[in-house]
Amino acid sequence: MTTAGVLALLTPxxxxxxxxxxxxxxxxxxxxxxxxxxxSVAAVPALVLAAAAVAAGDGGVGGAWWALDPAGAVFLTVAxxxxxxxxxxxxxxxxxxxxxxxxxxxxxxxxWAPFAVFWALLLLVPLLDNLGAAWVVIEATTAASAxxxxxxxxxxxxxxxxxxxxxTGVGLTLSLFGVIVIAVASPDPGDPRALGFGRLQAAAPxxxxxxxxxxxxLVMVGLAAKAGWAPVHHWLPGAHGEAPAPVSALLxxxxxxxxxxxxxxxxxxxxxxxxxxxxxxxxxxxxxxSLVVAVPFLWRPLPWKRTLAFSSLEHMGxxxxxxxxxxxxxxxxxxxxxxxxAAAKALGFHASVPLLRYQPSVAxxxxxxxxxxxxxxxxxxxxxVGALAALPPSPxxxxxxxxxxxxxxxxxxxxxxxxxxxxxxxxxxxxVVLVEGLTGRSPGxxxxxxxxxRPLGALAAVCTVVLLTLTAVAPALPGSDLVAGLAxxx
Amino acid sequence: MSTPLVWAALLLGVATVAxxxxxxxxxLVAVQTVLVAAGVAALVPGDPDLLVxxxxxxxxxxxxxxxxxxAARRAPVPPPRETTPPAARVVVTLVLVLASIxxxxxxxxxxxxxxxxxxxxxxxxxxxxVTRRPAIFAVxxxxxxxxxxxMAAASxxxxxxxxxxxxxxxxxVLVLTVAIVFHGRLLAALRGEPASREAx
Numbered sequence: 001m002t003t004a005g006v007l008a009l010l011t012p013x014x015x016x017x018x019x020x021x022x023x024x025x026x027x028x029x030x031x032x033x034x035x036x037x038x039x040s041v042a043a044v045p046a047l048v049l050a051a052a053a054v055a056a057g058d059g060g061v062g063g064a065w066w067a068l069d070p071a072g073a074v075f076l077t078v079a080x081x082x083x084x085x086x087x088x089x090x091x092x093x094x095x096x097x098x099x100x101x102x103x104x105x106x107x108x109x110x111x112w113a114p115f116a117v118f119w120a121l122l123l124l125v126p127l128l129d130n131l132g133a134a135w136v137v138i139e140a141t142t143a144a145s146a147x148x149x150x151x152x153x154x155x156x157x158x159x160x161x162x163x164x165x166x167x168t169g170v171g172l173t174l175s176l177f178g179v180i181v182i183a184v185a186s187p188d189p190g191d192p193r194a195l196g197f198g199r200l201q202a203a204a205p206x207x208x209x210x211x212x213x214x215x216x217x218l219v220m221v222g223l224a225a226k227a228g229w230a231p232v233h234h235w236l237p238g239a240h241g242e243a244p245a246p247v248s249a250l251l252x253x254x255x256x257x258x259x260x261x262x263x264x265x266x267x268x269x270x271x272x273x274x275x276x277x278x279x280x281x282x283x284x285x286x287x288x289x290s291l292v293v294a295v296p297f298l299w300r301p302l303p304w305k306r307t308l309a310f311s312s313l314e315h316m317g318x319x320x321x322x323x324x325x326x327x328x329x330x331x332x333x334x335x336x337x338x339x340x341x342a343a344a345k346a347l348g349f350h351a352s353v354p355l356l357r358y359q360p361s362v363a364x365x366x367x368x369x370x371x372x373x374x375x376x377x378x379x380x381x382x383x384x385v386g387a388l389a390a391l392p393p394s395p396x397x398x399x400x401x402x403x404x405x406x407x408x409x410x411x412x413x414x415x416x417x418x419x420x421x422x423x424x425x426x427x428x429x430x431x432v433v434l435v436e437g438l439t440g441r442s443p444g445x446x447x448x449x450x451x452x453x454r455p456l457g458a459l460a461a462v463c464t465v466v467l468l469t470l471t472a473v474a475p476a477l478p479g480s481d482l483v484a485g486l487a488x489x490x
Numbered sequence: 491m492s493t494p495l496v497w498a499a500l501l502l503g504v505a506t507v508a509x510x511x512x513x514x515x516x517x518l519v520a521v522q523t524v525l526v527a528a529g530v531a532a533l534v535p536g537d538p539d540l541l542v543x544x545x546x547x548x549x550x551x552x553x554x555x556x557x558x559x560x561a562a563r564r565a566p567v568p569p570p571r572e573t574t575p576p577a578a579r580v581v582v583t584l585v586l587v588l589a590s591i592x593x594x595x596x597x598x599x600x601x602x603x604x605x606x607x608x609x610x611x612x613x614x615x616x617x618x619x620v621t622r623r624p625a626i627f628a629v630x631x632x633x634x635x636x637x638x639x640x641m642a643a644a645s646x647x648x649x650x651x652x653x654x655x656x657x658x659x660x661x662x663v664l665v666l667t668v669a670i671v672f673h674g675r676l677l678a679a680l681r682g683e684p685a686s687r688e689a690x
Contacts, residue, residue, distance in 0.1 A: 136657030143664040150672060162672050166628040169665055173635045176611055176658065180642050183650060184598045191650030210595040259549060
């Protein structure tokens with residue numbers, strides 16, 4: 001087995017081993033230590049593999065059951081880093097909250113086991129070059145993440161997890177039907193490699209157009225439900241709002257883009273059979289619908305995590321638009337957007353842990369004067385919301401410009417015009433959240449132990465550097481090998 | 491897959507929409523799942539390649555039946571009042587089923603009756619989700635739709651890759667298990683018990 005093959009095997013295995021270590025730990029503190037240290041180490045194989053794929057250039061690296069091109073390496077890196085930060089900061093969350101009436105050690109078992117499984121599955125998605133296998137893994141993430149959404153055991157969390165399970169379950173069931181339809185349309189459905197993205201693209205010109213369109217639409221509707229695209233997004237605000245903050249970061253920063261990647265690869269593979277018009281219509285439709293639904297909520301005074309959830313809906317809409325324009329400049333924008341969104345959103349969700357502790361009103365209302373809660377909290381909220389609002393020098397401003405520019409180059413001027421107005425409205429809404437969040441009188445109390453905020457402060461510093469770096473490298477993306485990788489399937 | 495079996499599976503799906511009691515509905519869906527597995531098993535003598543997929547479906551059917559039985563044994567709470575009368579629910583289901591079959595072009599599944607049956611069951615599952623209020627029916631809706639998909643998968647010329655069939659079956663059982671656990675916790679919350687005391 002090659003080194004890359006070993007790394008590919010270790011990529012999902014490492015988080016599982018960290019989870020096992022946490023399960024076997026003799027105490028809650030030991031479980032948290034195992035989860036924190038194991039989680040940090042578990043990201044290493046994925047990051048090394050991603051670096052190898054980028055270094056290999058066009059074709060990337062691959063093996064019998066997996067393939068990773070430079071573009072996929074970006075998604076893998078995002079999943080690895082968001083997961084690692086969630087593992088690092090989970091003990092802070094676990095010390096403050098757990099299921100009703102459950103001991104600390106039992107709560108750790110209930111948390112770390114599904115966390116490890118969920119993260120392992122997320123790391124697996126970018127490696128899979130087979131539509132059927134990708135479906136199986138995405139469906140499995142539903143079971144693991146639903147348990148995490150319901151972690152607190154409170155009625156709203158149970159309701160949110162139930163809705164998440166049912167709505168994404170129905171969507172993915174339709175998607176599975178679409179996978180079967182596509183398999184039937186391909187020359188040799190029984191061949192284990194028939195649903196490989198490369199094989200599908202090769203077979204697509206021979207597929208019956210109507211059957212391929214039916215299969216494509218079914219797959220897209222199902223994946224859209226999981227990716228949180230409107231109008232099949234109804235689980236998203238509740239699940240992201242009720243889940244533990246580190247899990248919300250994974251849901252928003254890693255899961256949604258991973259599902260979008262599978263949808264993207266499927267569209268590219270089936271393009272010869274389905275046609276670019278259908279692909280554009282689907283992705284641009286989901287994109288605009290997501291923006292239309294999200295923007296009004298960004299103007300409302302919502303609880304902090306709900307604001308972040310609707311911001312996720314907005315940014316997934318931007319990503320769908322970027323995919324749908326089918327233009328290399330827009331593709332560059334999408335890659336940048338995925339990275340910038342993950343960094344800013346993870347920071348925002350992790351900031352909710354001290355926010356909820358020192359300013360409990362953020363569970364019902366927007367935050368106020370968060371700077372009074374300590375510099376790390378103020379910094380984290382400010383950087384997160386500023387980046388998500390696309391305030392310069394946020395990389396999300398650059399990515400949105402690239403995506404809209406790509407839309408103009410693709411001839412979708414009307415869509416670009418509508419999207420521009422909606423993004424401007426979203427900018428204003430989030431800017432109000434930012435200003436009101438940083439000013440005024442804090443209804444909460446100051447932390448008695450400011451040292452407890454150091455991990456958040458460190459994360460805020462790292463995310464700031466990451467966001468600024470993304471802005472700095474953005475001009476190099478259009479025309480790069482990273483972008484070329486998403487014009488063709490692996 | 492034989493025509494009488496396809497019809498039986500479809501009738502069970504429609505009956506699930508109409509029946510009042512959750513326990514009866516769960517039983518109907520469990521029987522439907524077993525029927526679909528039996529239908530695939532009956533094809534094995536003529537197509538030995540279906541042996542393993544039939545085994546996978548049989549194991550899934552057993553797991554589904556056991557999980558639904560465990561869910562049905564819970565102490566009942568009064569279900570939410572359903573505003574849609576059973577006859578109207580059946581009409582909606584039949585309309586969805588009859589509309590979906592001509593909308594879907596011939597997909598190439600064999601035999602054609604299994605293809606129509608698969609589409610009809612998926613539509614019946616969606617109708618069940620839309621027309622029934624109690625939470626357990628959402629789970630049953632997923633199972634009915636998944637039975638349609640199992641019927642479609644068994645009708646693919648040459649069959650689907652085994653890894654996909656096994657993966658799908660495992661996923662379904664996993665999601666069903668989690669859903670049953672949640673359903674139990676939701677019932678506990680409705681009865682005023684701490685949700686963490688509720689076990690699967």
